[in-house]
Amino acid sequence: MSTPDFSGLVRFLVEPFLDSPEALRVDCETNQSLAKVWIRIAFNGEERGKVFGRGGRNIQAIRQVVRATAMLWGWSAHFDVYGASGVEGADGSPDSRPHRSPPKPAKPQLRPKP
Numbered sequence: 001m002s003t004p005d006f007s008g009l010v011r012f013l014v015e016p017f018l019d020s021p022e023a024l025r026v027d028c029e030t031n032q033s034l035a036k037v038w039i040r041i042a043f044n045g046e047e048r049g050k051v052f053g054r055g056g057r058n059i060q061a062i063r064q065v066v067r068a069t070a071m072l073w074g075w076s077a078h079f080d081v082y083g084a085s086g087v088e089g090a091d092g093s094p095d096s097r098p099h100r101s102p103p104k105p106a107k108p109q110l111r112p113k114p
Contacts, residue, residue, distance in 0.1 A: 003030055003032070004070070004075070006028045006030075006039055006069075009065075009066065009069060010026050010028075010039055010041060010062070010066060011024065011026060013062045013065060013066075014026075014041060014062060017047065017051045017053075018043060018047050018050065018051070019047060020044060020047070023044045023047075024042075024043045025041065025042040025043070026039065026041050027040040027041075035073075035074055035075045035076065036076050036077075036078070037070060037075055037077050038077075038078045038080075039066060039077060039078065039079045039080070040080045040082055041079075041080075041081055041082070042081070042082045043083070051081075059081065062079070063079045066079050067079070
């Protein structure tokens with residue numbers, strides 16, 4: 001069984017959002033025996049908003065397409081974005097945690113007057 005072109009698929013999905021598509025870096029690591037692929041992308045931090053979209057909709061759609069494609073081939077896919085936020089970890093490396101919006105603050109509870 002051949003391996004799908006995950007790198008080409010990711011480029012096809014992400015490049016339209018970028019002003020400078022040549023800055024896109026895609027790293028695909030595959031394990032044929034486990035049928036798993038790890039995909040890591042990086043791009044200019046200024047373009048984070050375009051790639052992630054409002055509420056992260058764009059990046060979630062890209063992840064879903066990559067995972068669905070992998071499933072069609074009998075693979076599992078793990079997709080990470082590096083260096084897009086400009087936030088660095090304690091060791092100076094780009095923060096690799098998923099980029100999510102902070103939770104909304106809870107509404108204050110009103111108590112009845114005694």
